[in-house]
Amino acid sequence: MGRTLSEKVWDAHVVRHADGEPDLLYIDLHLVHEVTSPQAFDGLRLAGRPVRRPDLTIATEDHNVPTLDVDKPIADPVSRTQVDTLRKNAEEFGIRIHTLGDPDQGVVHVIGPQLGLTQPGMTVVCGDSHTSTHGAFGAIAFGIGTSEVEHVLATQTLMQARPKTMAVTVDGVLPDGVSAKDLVLALIAKVGTGGGQGYIVEYRGDAIRALSMEARMTICNMSIEWGAKAGMIAPDETTFAYLRDKPHAPQGVDWEAAVEYWKSLATDEDATFDREVVLRAEDIAPFVTWGTNPGQGVPLSEKVPSPDDFDNDNDKRAAERALEYMGLTAGTPMREIHVDTVFLGSCTNGRIEDLRAAAGVLAGRKVAEGTRMLVVPGSGRVRLQAEAEGLDRIFTDAGAEWRGAGCSMCLGMNPDQLAPGERSASTSNRNFEGRQGKGGRTHLVSPLVAAATAVTGTLAAPADLPPVDVAVPENV
Amino acid sequence: MEAFTQHIGTAAPLRRSNVDTDQIIPAVYLKRVTRTGFEDGLFAAWRNDPEFVLNQPEYGGVSVLVAGPEFGTGSSREHAVWALLDYGFRVVVSSRFGDIFRGNSGKAGLLAALVTQDVVERLWTTIEADPGTKVTVDLEHKTISAGDVSAPFEIDDYTRYRLLNGLDDVGITLSHEADIAAYEATRPSFKPATLPAKA
Ligand code: SF4
Numbered sequence: 294m295g296r297t298l299s300e301k302v303w304d305a306h307v308v309r310h311a312d313g314e315p316d317l318l319y320i321d322l323h324l325v326h327e328v329t330s331p332q333a334f335d336g337l338r339l340a341g342r343p344v345r346r347p348d349l350t351i352a353t354e355d356h357n358v359p360t361l362d363v364d365k366p367i368a369d370p371v372s373r374t375q376v377d378t379l380r381k382n383a384e385e386f387g388i389r390i391h392t393l394g395d396p397d398q399g400v401v402h403v404i405g406p407q408l409g410l411t412q413p414g415m416t417v418v419c420g421d422s423h424t425s426t427h428g429a430f431g432a433i434a435f436g437i438g439t440s441e442v443e444h445v446l447a448t449q450t451l452m453q454a455r456p457k458t459m460a461v462t463v464d465g466v467l468p469d470g471v472s473a474k475d476l477v478l479a480l481i482a483k484v485g486t487g488g489g490q491g492y493i494v495e496y497r498g499d500a501i502r503a504l505s506m507e508a509r510m511t512i513c514n515m516s517i518e519w520g521a522k523a524g525m526i527a528p529d530e531t532t533f534a535y536l537r538d539k540p541h542a543p544q545g546v547d548w549e550a551a552v553e554y555w556k557s558l559a560t561d562e563d564a565t566f567d568r569e570v571v572l573r574a575e576d577i578a579p580f581v582t583w584g585t586n587p588g589q590g591v592p593l594s595e596k597v598p599s600p601d602d603f604d605n606d607n608d609k610r611a612a613e614r615a616l617e618y619m620g621l622t623a624g625t626p627m628r629e630i631h632v633d634t635v636f637l638g639s640c641t642n643g644r645i646e647d648l649r650a651a652a653g654v655l656a657g658r659k660v661a662e663g664t665r666m667l668v669v670p671g672s673g674r675v676r677l678q679a680e681a682e683g684l685d686r687i688f689t690d691a692g693a694e695w696r697g698a699g700c701s702m703c704l705g706m707n708p709d710q711l712a713p714g715e716r717s718a719s720t721s722n723r724n725f726e727g728r729q730g731k732g733g734r735t736h737l738v739s740p741l742v743a744a745a746t747a748v749t750g751t752l753a754a755p756a757d758l759p760p761v762d763v764a765v766p767e768n769v
Numbered sequence: 770m771e772a773f774t775q776h777i778g779t780a781a782p783l784r785r786s787n788v789d790t791d792q793i794i795p796a797v798y799l800k801r802v803t804r805t806g807f808e809d810g811l812f813a814a815w816r817n818d819p820e821f822v823l824n825q826p827e828y829g830g831v832s833v834l835v836a837g838p839e840f841g842t843g844s845s846r847e848h849a850v851w852a853l854l855d856y857g858f859r860v861v862v863s864s865r866f867g868d869i870f871r872g873n874s875g876k877a878g879l880l881a882a883l884v885t886q887d888v889v890e891r892l893w894t895t896i897e898a899d900p901g902t903k904v905t906v907d908l909e910h911k912t913i914s915a916g917d918v919s920a921p922f923e924i925d926d927y928t929r930y931r932l933l934n935g936l937d938d939v940g941i942t943l944s945h946e947a948d949i950a951a952y953e954a955t956r957p958s959f960k961p962a963t964l965p966a967k968a
Contacts, residue, residue, distance in 0.1 A: 308952040309945050317945060319952050321960055331802035339804055340770070342939065345949075348964040371800055378802045389963045397968075410961050440847070440876070440938065448942045450949055540967040543959040551959035 295561025299493040321415040325352040327379040329420030333443035334382040352390040357706035360696035399672025399698040402426040402640035409539025413528035413555040425516040429509035431528035457567040459492040463500040465574035473508035474739035478580040486588040489521030500574035506535040507646035518587040584615035599623030635666040635747040639703040642720035643671030654744035657763030661750030666693035669701040772935030778832030789843030807852035827900035841870025875928035882922035
């Protein structure tokens with residue numbers, strides 16, 4: 294019988310299989326950042342163990358680095374200690390590290406792909422749940438805990454039980470102004486935040502094939518938000534074209550061999566999935582969340598739901614609590630919700646294409662009075678490229694703040710936080726209570742909606758804005 | 770991890786039940802970036818109380834903790850086990866442990882010995898009568914003895930095997946080193962490496 298994409302990649306990495314035991318899987322790439330690694334390195338030191346494959350490991354600082362004054366010492370002592378500790382550990386164990394100020398510093402899930410280190414058919418892990426991002430290349434990629442980080446550092450392997458397989462098929466063509474973020478938010482609202490538990494998901498269908506690599510990463514990034522172990526998309530010409538000129542892409546005959554292998558990874562026609570979900574691209578509209586988990590979302594054109602709209606008691610209670618925390622009244626049109634802060638960035642939507650999309654909306658327009666907008670590129674390189682394309686000027690001319698690279702307000706570990714009661718439209722992936730700052734209220738949105746919202750000061754799509762007459766730079 | 774076959778040491782009676790991991794080590798002590806040094810957070814809420822058992826001079830240098838039921842329930846923090854180990858404990862005895870705590874103990878090399886509450890009571894009486902009493906914990910035979918008390922304890926076979934052989938998760942995987950090396954030899958040359966760095 295045929296095999297699925299994930300089964301092929303899994304099988305190719307089994308170092309040891311014993312019945313009744315988890316498989317011992319080989320790890321091709323281990324990404325390391327400052328928050329989840331210190332105890333792992335210390336564990337190695339205590340046991341007198343080296344890092345087995347420094348050449349398959351790469352570190353960067355992202356979770357709690359500042360995005361302003363990056364050339365000055367980090368003010369917060371806990372953050373500074375974590376960053377310093379990572380630098381020392383990288384040096385001691387011989388690991389490549391990209392520190393603040395380096396073009397390849399940035400959100401760990403942005404730099405793997407931009408360096409061409411994330412490739413099809415690989416296994417990729419990191420002590421961070423959004424490692425699923427790398428699945429966009431047809432890799433099995435998932436987040437791990439600190440003891441597992443130590444395990445991978447020491448052995449380059451992980452013990453893993455084989456997950457079940459699921460297909461999410463999106464047929465048709467996404468309407469104009471509807472992006473990957475809208476698609477994945479609509480999917481999560483449909484299947485629920487636990488819908489993917491125990492599965493590696495393969496996203497497929499015409500609408501997925503038509504997406505750029507950046508957009509595919511946005512989709513795979515959010516896999517964890519509906520509980521999936523990992524999300525994957527079969528590699529194709531779009532993938533190969535993206536990788537071709539990346540620094541660590543295979544060269545010469547290696548490239549030919551690699552592409553031939555990558556092409557063989559697609560799910561066989563006679564393969565079966567344990568579960569299948571089907572969506573029609575035409576049904577998807579700009580989508581925003583109203584609640585405190587990523588599954589609590591509605592199309593932008595709808596109203597804040599009422600707890601009575603839900604059938605089961607759990608959902609009712611969750612909706613009640615969410616409305617209270619979010620300070621929202623059932624029945625309010627989503628478009629009437631005022632937003633204090635717009636955050637454009639994160640490993641979900643902090644790549645160059647996301648910045649271009651938002652800049653395209655902001656060109657010739659202004660951020661509304663009473664609203665602030667933070668633009669945080671996913672990496673130093675994204676920042677440089679955006680500046681080369683003049684996007685930074687569009688943002689600053691519109692009144693937005695142009696910042697250094699990092700996770701920033703995605704999780705508010707650095708000074709970029711919401712104040713209690715402050716409301717954001719955020720292109721990140723989690724709208725949990727307090728995620729962006731204690732008492733902060735988060736609406737998850739796409740970059741297009743983020744930009745339009747910044748202009749109106751209330752949740753909005755670009756189509757809601759009156760036209761402007763400006764010359765928009767190429768690419769935008 | 771050090772192999773654990775038999776341990777002999779003095780013990781402290783912790784006459785409290787439901788000591789959860791927040792009480793073993795409060796969250797404020799979790800910010801450290803090391804795997805060691807957590808002893809200062811151990812039982813932090815009680816450490817300033819001169820009456821607290823670990824503050825009694827006769828219980829200095831103890832390595833066995835005889836605790837009330839429901840020890841180590843609550844949050845999954847591995848730091849609770851590290852704090853006990855850092856303080857110098859090698860064995861915790863109780864009639865009921867939190868599941869995650871028990872699992873974490875086995876992984877880090879702390880023996881969590883499950884006995885009946887009756888045994889706990891008899892150990893308490895013996896230790897309190899003479900805090901210098903040596904407690905012998907024999908993992909091979911799964912017995913604990915102190916003074917006149919001698920009793921079996923329970924521990925699952927796999928954890929016992931790991932402790933007897935001093936195997937942590939990494940150690941177990943490294944026992945398959947030959948398989949890992951064999952796999953590495955078959956990796957195609959087009960797979961990327963982070964070193965040397967290319968820009
Ligand atoms: S950008 Fe946000 S989700 Fe992504 S790695 Fe950073 S904190 Fe995690």
